[in-house]
Amino acid sequence: MVLRKTLTDAEITEQRELIAGVFKMTLHAPEIARTAKPGNFLQVKAAKANTLLRRPLGIADAEGDNISLIYRKIGKGTAELAELQQGDIVSILGALGNSFDESFKNPLLVGGGMGLSPLLFYAQAHKNAAVLMGGRTSSEIFWEDIFKPFAKEIFIATEDGSKGEKGFNVALLPKLLKSGKYDGVIACGPDPMMKKAVDIAREYSVPVEVSLERRMGCGLGACLSCAIDTANGRKKVCKDGPVFKGEEVFF
């Protein structure tokens, strides 16, 4: 079923800087909170914005009437969002895009950096997911505390070895999949991480999905800013994705 998309103003109930440059914005958005599925995203802008276009942000959790977005301040649009405070209004368009496969019994979520944001929503909804997270250094593993209430198991790797195993998170993936405990992999993060996760999952014949990030204009499949080639032809990341089967994507 394709859900009706809505355009609404939502009040910020909380905005918090989790670590330097990374923010969690919680919004009162009952309709979207009730209908959104893990993998969906929103097109967001401040109600009184100086920037023109909306910014696509994955939904990080939905609880009651509220949804949260976890995002890094990387440009003018996200900087403008980061300035907003409790009580301010943002305009949201959503929920957009397709969603992850939730039919796996024992999914393994593989995430790096801000890619962990939509995976959090998955862990929260599924309740039986394990997560393999990666970051450059221990401070980027603030996600561990956020995932703890929802994830069955948490595996960690950091590039500098300051937390968990030293190296990339995907280096732990062969061992985890070899155990045979996991019947699906859901990956979101930098392209090289997702490529590696897809290669390894396929090697172990475990179904794998990835969530892609692209610059977007409309978020509705009209402007074609985010069109990509896939094994199944041209696709729009905003409308046909952002979730794709691993084997579909040309990394």
Add this chain to the structure above:
Amino acid sequence: MDTSLNTNLLGMDMKSPVITASGTFGFGEEFADFVDLSSLGAVTVKGTTLKPRAGNSGVRIAETPAGMLNCIGLENPGADAFLNDILPRIKKYNMNVIVNISGSTVEEYGILAEMLDVDGVNAVELNVSCPNVKEGGIVFGTDPKMAAAVVTEAKRKTKKPIILKLSPNVTDIKVMAKAAEDAGADAVSLINTLIGMAIDVNTFKPVLGNVTGGLSGPAVKPVALRMVYEARGAVKIPIIGMGGISSAEDAIEFFLAGADAVAIGTANFVNPKITTEICEGLKNYLKEKNFNSIKDIIGLARGEMNGRR
């Protein structure tokens, strides 16, 4: 019922003179959750070419002050797919459909115009001003003789009204508008995007995959408005004004400058309901200023020049 926005353009009965600009509204269906498509004047669908096109690779969009650059490069499924798959699917929306076409030769415009001479297509807009494709495109849009040749060829091959979409990347828009009129175009639409670029100061590279792209959005509105004003002074055929229109007030300026209808582009990306909101704003304005019809305000800013030429 408020009929103040009703108009007729190129044989199309329109509930409002608000059209959507090609490339910014998909095939209409993408916005069906937000807009009653039959309440629009027309939906101009994504630029269509004879063969499918994948468009440009790399980054295709970049925000700029009060605007955006794009270099999509006319990605589209091709005329056959449009006619066989898409057109039958969008018929249910009961909207006027304008098909924007691009050719790499004069003959190709004729072939496309002929293919599109079918039920369900209300008019054909000739895109001679896409800045993002190497062959054809902009060449036809900057040389009045070539533009005229394209119009003549399309007119010869179809009974549908022909709209020539003008490029702003010319020295004198009046010359291009006049060339279109003299060649038999039923209307002109303007403006297409202005060629621009952006450079990433950290990577030292152009932001867009195609290096340059088309600038649109509020930043181009004053340029578009000036060109519509000038074109109105040069031709009698209907003008569809567009370029950065983001509010009813913006749209009103174009009518006052002499546009018979307006098209909304980039603003659809920001607010998918913007076309409906602009229609409401236009109705309120007419009521406030005691006009019965949108037609009553066309060209009012022209003073003694009111009317055509």
